[in-house]
Amino acid sequence: MRKTVVIVLNTLAAQIIAVCALRYVTEFFILSFVNSLVTHILLAVCAMLVVTLLIRRQMASVVLLALAMGLTGHSIMVKRAHAISPTIEEVAMKPALRVLSFNMLYENLENSAAISQMILASGADIAIIPEGAPLLFHLPELSAAYPYRFGCGAGTATCDLMVFSKLPLENMTSGTLSDLRKDRLMRAVVEVQGVRVRVVAAHLSKPYFDRYHQDELYTLKAILGNDPGPIIIAGDFNSGSIAPDMQRLLRQMNLKTAPAEPGTWPVALAPYGLGIAIDHIYARPPLIAQRVTRLPDNYGSNHYGLMADFILRKP
DSSP, rough: OHHHHHHHHHHHHHHHHHHHGGGGTTTGGGGGHHHHHHHHHHHHHHHHHHHHHHHHHOHHHHHHHHHHHHHHHHHHHHHHHTTOOHHHHHHHHHSSSSEEEEOOOTTTTGGGGHHHHHHHHHHHHHEEEEOOGGGGGGGHHHHHHEEEEEEETTSSSSOSSSEEEOOOHHHHEESSSEEEESSSEEEEEETTTTTTEEEEEEHHHHHHTTTHHHHHHHHOOOOTTTSSSEEEEEEEOOOOTTTTHHHHHHHHHHHHOOOSSOOOOOOTTGGGGGBBEEEEEETTTEEEEEEEHHHOOTTOSSOOOOEEEEEOOOO
16 A cells, blocks of 8 residues: 555656656746746655655655755756845945835725825835726825826826836836737836936736747847846736746846845735745846845735845946
8 A cells, every 4th residue: 555655656746847847848838837836846746755755665756856856956046047146235235226016906996095105105216016007096196206107198098007206217118018918018217326227117928828928028028129238127027037938038138136036926825935926126237136025015916016125236
């Protein structure tokens, strides 16, 4: 009986490991959900294989455990491949720019007043709000603190993605990443300590809609071009940084992540360290994130928001 149980568990573990390893050879969209969850899945497989060894020691279990542990370690390395850490001196510096990014959920009307007050109290210089339509009813008070706005009548007719800014937004342009949704890409330039910084807000489609997520990232890269200057790209990417298409974007655009990106989804697990970082605030040096933190409350959304403080690294 024990031998049968171990064989079943080993077979299941081998199949799961094989599926997780497919990310190295294909970007097939059906695997997209697995790609973002790969570390969680492999850790669960490791735990399952430890149980099999406690039931009955077999060489197959040992080999599979070693393989699962190796893939788990590599997945963590991939997540940190584009991370950049501030120095002790940079952490102590006064932030040059604070950016808030929060998908508030388009149907979240009952919490819109609380979210509006949260934005006002956040101290953010720029607030990027995907699915921000409920804030339409709070534009007067938000506009008093954030005189510059993009979206919902300012530059776009749609009330989905919105950008609020205390800094003048120059060269504002909006774009559409695919035929699924309109106006889910916004670009502007702000001046930070005398340096012109491109600010990009994006809301990508879920990655299991055929090839839409991959194609939208290609479109995003094509629209942004090869300008090597400082840039911040923030919003809801609906995918972890570990996914192959996300890794390609980070690599091609030289974007950097925080050393440990906070999990933002699902909201039931994120506070316990079990969430996935599918919302991101990326930047390119000389912009360096001093810290990227998860908002303490999800305000009725199906995502947690993020706050990032940036400094400009001196040459």
